[in-house]
Every structure is written in C-alpha cells, then in structure tokens.
Amino acid sequence: MLSADSKDPTRHKDPVGSLSGGGDGSTQLPAVIHKAHAIERNAGMELDLGLINDVRINTNGVQARAGEFGARRTVKKDFQAAWLLKAVTLMDLTTLSGDDTFGKVDRLCAKARNPVSPKLLSAMGMADKGLTTGAVCVYHEHVKEAVDFLKGTNIPVAAVSTGFPHGQSPFKTRLDEIFASVADGAKEIDIVITRELALTGQWDKLYEEMKAYREACGDAHVKAILGTGDLGTLENVAKASWVCMMAGADFIKTSTGKEGVNANLAVSLVMVRALRDYHDMTGFKIGYKPAGGIATAKDALENLFLIKEELGNEWMRPELFRFGASSLLNDIERQLEHHVTGRYSAGYRHGMA
Numbered sequence: 001m002l003s004a005d006s007k008d009p010t011r012h013k014d015p016v017g018s019l020s021g022g023g024d025g026s027t028q029l030p031a032v033i034h035k036a037h038a039i040e041r042n043a044g045m046e047l048d049l050g051l052i053n054d055v056r057i058n059t060n061g062v063q064a065r066a067g068e069f070g071a072r073r074t075v076k077k078d079f080q081a082a083w084l085l086k087a088v089t090l091m092d093l094t095t096l097s098g099d100d101t102f103g104k105v106d107r108l109c110a111k112a113r114n115p116v117s118p119k120l121l122s123a124m125g126m127a128d129k130g131l132t133t134g135a136v137c138v139y140h141e142h143v144k145e146a147v148d149f150l151k152g153t154n155i156p157v158a159a160v161s162t163g164f165p166h167g168q169s170p171f172k173t174r175l176d177e178i179f180a181s182v183a184d185g186a187k188e189i190d191i192v193i194t195r196e197l198a199l200t201g202q203w204d205k206l207y208e209e210m211k212a213y214r215e216a217c218g219d220a221h222v223k224a225i226l227g228t229g230d231l232g233t234l235e236n237v238a239k240a241s242w243v244c245m246m247a248g249a250d251f252i253k254t255s256t257g258k259e260g261v262n263a264n265l266a267v268s269l270v271m272v273r274a275l276r277d278y279h280d281m282t283g284f285k286i287g288y289k290p291a292g293g294i295a296t297a298k299d300a301l302e303n304l305f306l307i308k309e310e311l312g313n314e315w316m317r318p319e320l321f322r323f324g325a326s327s328l329l330n331d332i333e334r335q336l337e338h339h340v341t342g343r344y345s346a347g348y349r350h351g352m353a
Contacts, residue, residue, distance in 0.1 A: 171209075
C-alpha cells in the first residue's frame with residue numbers, strides 16, 4: 001500500500017511497452033482536447049500517524065524506475081505532435097516574478113487563450129478544437145485582472161498564496177491571502193506548506209495547517225506545494241504527500257520553482273504512487289502538478305509518460321494533472337513548428353511579448 005516500497009519498486013513497470021519507439025502504441029494517447037467532467041472532491045480522512053510512520057522508500061528502486069522514462073520512452077512525428085498538444089492543455093501558464101505588470105499578465109492570459117499559432121494548428125487539423133492551456137497562475141495582485149481577461153472562457157485562474165514561496169508569514173496573514181484571492185475570483189489556490197513541520201516530523205501540525213487552508217479555500221480547489229527540494233529525503237516527500245491528501249488537498253504539487261532543486265522524475269514517482277495508493281484506499285482521485293525546471297518538450301513528454309504508465313489515461317486531463325510552466329510553452333511551440341515546416345524558429349517568436 002505504501003508508495004514506491006522496497007518490495008515492489010517497479011510496480012506497473014511497462015503496461016504500454018509498445019509506446020517505446022513510437023508506432024502503434026502512440027495511438028493510446030487519450031484525446032488531445034478533453035471534455036471536462038466533475039471529479040468527486042477529496043473529502044480527506046482522519047490523520048493516520050501509523051500509516052505515515054510506516055512509509056519507507058527504496059531510493060535505488062525509485063531512481064532506477066525514474067530513469068526509464070527518459071531512456072526508454074519516445075514518440076515520433078505525428079504522435080509526438082499529438083502528445084505535445086496534449087501537454088499544452090495541461091499547463092498552468094505562470095508568471096511569478098518581481099517584474100510582473102498588468103501588461104505582462106494580460107499577455108499571459110492572451111497566450112493562454114491562444115497558446116499555439118493558428119497557422120500551426122490549421123496545418124495539423126486542430127484549428128477548430130478550442131485548444132487552451134489548463135489555467136493561468138499569478139500572484140494575488142493580478143487575480144482580478146486575469147479573471148476579467150479570461151471571462152467567457154473555461155480557463156480558471158490560480159493564485160499562489162500563504163506566504164509563497166517560503167510560507168514564513170504569520171498564519172492569519174496566510175489565511176487572509178487565501179480569502180482575498182478567492183474573493184477576487186481565483187478558482188484554484190496554490191498554497192505552500194510549512195517545510196519545518198515536515199523536516200521535524202510534526203505531521204499532526206502539518207495536517208491541521210492543511211485542513212485550515214482547505215477550509216479557507218471554500219469551493220476553490222487547493223494545490224498543496226510541498227517544496228520537495230527543501231524536504232531532504234524521498235520519505236519526507238511521501239509522508240508530506242500523504243498528510244496533505246488526508247487533510248483534503250485537491251492536488252499535490254512539487255515545488256514553487258524558487259527552490260534550488262525543483263521537480264524531477266524521482267520525486268514525481270514517489271508522489272504519484274502516494275496519490276495512487278490514496279485513491280486505492282479512499283476512492284478519491286487527487287491531482288498532481290510538477291512545477292519548476294520543466295522547460296523543454298522532452299521534459300513534458302517524460303512527465304506525461306510517467307503519468308500514463310503509473311496512473312493511466314484517467315489522470316491525463318486538466319482536472320487531475322497540470323504542469324507548472326512559464327518557458328515550457330515556447331519550446332513546445334518551436335517543436336510543433338519544426339513538425340509542420342521542418343525548420344526551427346527563434347524562441348522569441350513564440351513568447352508572450
């Protein structure tokens with residue numbers, strides 16, 4: 001039942017082995033444009049410290065399994081283009097910089113509405129499919145503006161909150177940030193946990209903190225950012241994932257993008273196996289969001305392969321999987337242009353400016 005346990009470090013090792021090398025296996029990719037339907041929201045459960053304390057991670061097994069996704073998985077030509085278009089629909093297109101301005105956020109929202117050049121979409125037969133990114137993610141200051149800009153679309157606005165990125169502000173201030181962003185129209189709140197609680201094993205306090213965040217979010221979905229690069233061990237990553245899910249998190253997310261080490265495949269494997277086991281135990285599907293350091297089309301494909309093999313097609317939709325992305329879209333659009341024209345264009349042609 002425990003994530004990435006030593007007895008079975010490669011569970012579900014190769015359920016779609018035909019995916020390797022492209023070919024017919026690539027047709028197993030679910031529809032590029034997914035028709036949304038409601039996911040029963042995670043109700044949480046009582047904190048089970050016995051389960052948390054029993055978590056063990058076979059680090060060598062995790063590393064070996066994680067290495068397979070880049071080394072043995074690939075798709076080519078039309079199949080690769082389809083996977084990359086799928087990745088676009090799963091992006092939280094993000095700007096979280098000190099130089100964010102209203103103009104920059106407006107351009108971000110415009111790109112979210114039309115993330116790929118109409119000329120490229122037309123060449124691929126996708127011009128009339130209504131392709132957009134999964135969400136737009138901004139600081140609270142720009143939530144209302146983004147909500148207004150995206151009115152009439154199905155693109156939700158996500159706000160980072162609770163003293164992002166370090167979570168060191170007073171607790172009441174963190175809750176007030178959530179209330180303010182929800183009031184301005186944010187449908188998703190990306191909170192940061194207090195890493196000290198995980199590092200010192202204060203799982204009961206982390207559970208209560210997460211429950212308070214979930215309550216403050218109301219109907220807005222809450223993504224729990226673990227800050228995995230700060231947690232020290234994969235066991236801490238697994239335990240923090242379990243605690244946040246038990247407390248009602250709708251998503252678990254790797255990183256703020258501000259840590260020294262951000263999302264990687266080993267961390268992703270540990271986290272998705274935790275949410276898979278949580279689903280087996282409770283029946284609730286929890287979403288997953290790798291963020292930070294995912295900048296190339298190759299990174300996106302490796303993460304998609306991991307999700308498909310570990311969780312299946314059911315998770316490959318915006319309700320259950322997102323990329324935290326800022327520069328990723330630029331590289332994907334360059335790869336799609338190469339697919340259509342046979343030539344690579346300059347990266348600046350696909351930016352938001």
